[in-house]
Amino acid sequence: MTTETTDAELTIWRDGRFQADEWTRAAEDEAVADGPAILPLERFLAERDALVSRNAPLGVSVEPNEAIEELAPHLDRVALVTLNFPKYSDGRSSSSARLLRERYGYVGEIRAVGDVLIDQMPLMRRCGFDSFAVTNPVTRKQLAEGQWPDVPFYYQPTGSTQQAEVPAGTRPWARKPS
Amino acid sequence: MYRYDEFDHGFVAARVDQFRDQVARRLTGELTEDQFKPLRLMNGVYLQLHAYMLRIAIPYGTLSSKQLRMLGHIARTYDRGYGHFTTRQNLQFNWPALKDIPAVLDDLAKVEMHALQTSGNCIRNVTTDHFAGAAADEITDPRPYAEILRQWSSIHPEFSFLPRKFKIAVTGAPKDRAAIQVHDIGLELKRGPDGGIGFAVYVGGGQGRTPMIAHKVRDYLAEEDLLAYVEAIMRVYNLHGRRDNKYKARIKILVHETGAEEITRQIEAEFVEVRKTELLRLPDSEIERITAYFAPPVLAEKPARSSAFEAAKADSAAFADFATYNVTPHKAAGYGVVTISLKPIGGIPGDATDVQMEAIADLADAYSQGEIRVSHEQNLVLPHVALDDMPALYAKLAEHGLATGNAGLVTDIIACPGLDYCALANARSIPLAQDLSNRFGSPERQKEIGELKIKISGCINACGHHHVGHIGLLGVDRRGEEVYQITLGGSGDETASVGTLVGPGFKTEEVVDAVETVVDTYLKLREGPDEPFLAAVRRLGQQPFKEALYGTA
Structure with missing residues (x-):
């Protein structure tokens, strides 16, 4: 028997469309479920040796006050990093995303969670985010309508590979989307 | 340009x-x-x-x-x-x-303008010396670097949601007219040991409710590393600046709470990493390309002394005052940098009408290579004027009420918009500036007093820069009544200091008298006309002013 998927269950914006979230979040003190599971950074670091034997993908959730450097040595075992935006105006996780991509060479999924609004999403993408957990109804509606409020002239080389950018003109720092 | x-x-x-x-x-x-x-x-x-x-x-x-x-x-x-x-x-x-x-x-x-990043918690308009590219004392023009920073900071994907707004100032001259030490980042252009161009880098200055003078984190940064270093500072701030309280969110608080030494270590460590990617290294060719836009104008050669200028000074006391206070030496012999005062006696500091703006634009075309500057002291500047042309320029400025010869004097007052416009203000600023201007407005009185910067803020956010006023006036609300506190001895130049509160505040109807008492005390106690107000306050301390204002207690 197949389960109907409702629109509300398609919470993840990725590759230009809403998709179902295949990940479960492991609560503080319960066993990690089978299948793709997300652990808080602290628990991941504490239990990482025991987690090696698992056969399902591992994700790690990182809060903006946590140092992304601590995750860096273990990134080869991580298929997803979620970075939280407690408020849309809190830009810390954007720095963490850039560090993951550009300094630590992480190629897995980086997901923005929390107060994710459409006006920040093109900027987040340039910092290395490639998926977005979107709950805000206005943003959901706008995305579904095909809106993407990017200004496609960039004055910064972010070095991220998620948003393919090509040099524009003679300025070494100017880029355009490819 | x-x-x-x-x-x-x-x-x-x-x-x-x-x-x-x-x-x-x-x-x-x-x-x-x-x-x-x-x-x-x-x-x-x-x-x-x-x-x-x-x-x-x-x-x-x-x-x-x-x-x-x-x-x-x-x-x-x-x-x-x-x-x-x-x-x-x-x-x-x-x-x-x-x-x-x-x-x-x-x-x-x-006309290649916009309103981007003039608000919000992002990198704001990069400011610089309003005499840039013209002043005689300049090492090099700071504007190409400010332009590079402007571009790089425009809709920056990582730094558009900082803990708080962020202000960068650049000076190209050792005499700091850009107040770099009260900015989040201050950059001072200088020559390096190898003769190259670079920057001394200051971090963590600011005004607002917790005024602080910046710390020097780098004595010399090569110009090619400008963006890499600024990115390192921004990242440390973005990740670690406080977000729990908007009044403690500026980088000055982070520097203060972390300690200058530790924050310098963090910035330098981040800089090493950013630099490795080479993404932000500025090639000489690009610095040269941007600098070419700011090439000094080709000015007709002139003798250093202009007989027309000298004759007009001898002829008219008002013109002589204008020449003394509003004309600054230019790099090129026979030229001057003209400050157009937007502080007519009794007027609103910084306001200009549509007709005045158009008149100044015409005068810039006629006499100043089509260029105008806006100073942080809320005046306009014509940067490249031949001394020979000064009398004609002065006459035309006078037709539009723009020839007030008071630049740097007691009536050249900075004031925020205050309670007349601003939703944050506790008190009015503009009417106080007007009253002070009227009180001290006679040419003789102003000349006698000499250089004196009065700055007025209508609330603790300090948009009127009162902390760095030689005399600072801060409007506060005392049980529903507007009251003004007086600070003395602040300065935004290369000897930057935060003014000290002299005592309890004064009501609207008392404050002009109180300022006059301060000024009269200075005139009485100064060593002579060569000792400016700021120097006298630094020598004398607060005590004599306290006694004059509040009596000996």
Whole structure:
């Protein structure tokens, strides 16, 4: 028997469309479920040796006050990093995303969670985010309508590979989307 | 001057289109004011006490005559016939209708201007010396570096949601007219040990409710590393600046709480990493390409002494005052840098009418290579004027009420908009500036007093820079009554210091007398006319002023 998927269950914006979230979040003190599971950074670091034997993908959730450097040595075992935006105006996780991509060479999924609004999403993408957990109804509606409020002239080389950018003109720092 | 290329035009046009759509959605009610607020702020639109206010960016305070003419046109067409030049070298229009703002932004884009990043917790307009490229004491023109920073910081994907707003200032001269030590980042251009160009880097200065003088984190940074180093500072701040309390969110608090030594270590460690990627290294060729836009104008050779200028000084005391106070030495012999005072006696500091803006644009074309500057002291500057032309220029300025010879004197007052406009203010600033200007306005009195900077803020956010006023006036609310506190001994120059509160505040009807008491005390106690007010306060301390104001207790 197949389960109907409702629109509300398609919470993840990725590759230009809403998709179902295949990940479960492991609560503080319960066993990690089978299948793709997300652990808080602290628990991941504490239990990482025991987690090696698992056969399902591992994700790690990182809060903006946590140092992304601590995750860096273990990134080869991580298929997803979620970075939280407690408020849309809190830009810390954007720095963490850039560090993951550009300094630590992480190629897995980086997901923005929390107060994710459409006006920040093109900027987040340039910092290395490639998926977005979107709950805000206005943003959901706008995305579904095909809106993407990017200004496609960039004055910064972010070095991220998620948003393919090509040099524009003679300025070494100017880029355009490819 | 910098000129947009296709890329820059495309950027501004795309942004205006985006905002036009957002305004339309607000006007139809699709967006609520709450949803619209962050969007309008990113485009320089504030909601003030009575109306929307549009703050237009004037990058590093440099304007062409064409741009100033357009600002005059906007003032007349969309506002009430005037604009207000700010302490951030920007221009504010106080009365635009929201529906007209996209059209205003279109007009601005036609002359390569915009209102981006004039608000919000992002990197704001980079400011610099208003005499840049003209002053005789300059090592090199700071504007190419300010332009590079402007571009790099425009809609920066990582640094558009900082803990708080962020202000960078650059000076190219050892005499600091850009107040770099009270900015989040201050950059001082200097020659390195190898003869190359680089920067001393200061971090963590600021005014507001917790005024602080910046710490020097780098004595010399090579110019090619400018963006890499600034990115390192921004990342440390973005990750670690406080976000729990907006009044403790500026980088000065992070520097203060972390300690200058530790923050320097963190910045340097981040810089090593950023530099490795080489993404932000500035090639010489690109610095040269941008610098070429700011090439000094070709000025006809002139003798150092102009007989027309000397004759006019001998002829008219008013012109002689103007020449003394409003004309500064230029790099080129036979030329001067002219400050056009927007502080007529009894007037509103920083306001200019549409007609005045157009007149100044015409005078810039006739006498100053089509160039104008906005100073953080809320005046305008014609940077390249032949001494021979000064008498004619002066006569034309006088026709428009723009020939007040008071630059740097007691009536050259900085004031924030205050309670007349601003939703944050506790007290009025403009009427106090006008009353002080009237009290001290006679030419003889001003000359006798000499250099004295009065700065007025209508609330603790210190937009009127009162902390660095030689005399600072801060409006506070005392049980529903406007009261002004007086600070003495502040300075925003290379000897930067924060003024000290002299004692309890004064009511509106007392404060002008109190300032006069301070000034009279200075005149009585100074070693002579050669000892300026600031030097005297630094020598004498607060005590004699306290006694004069409050009696011996």
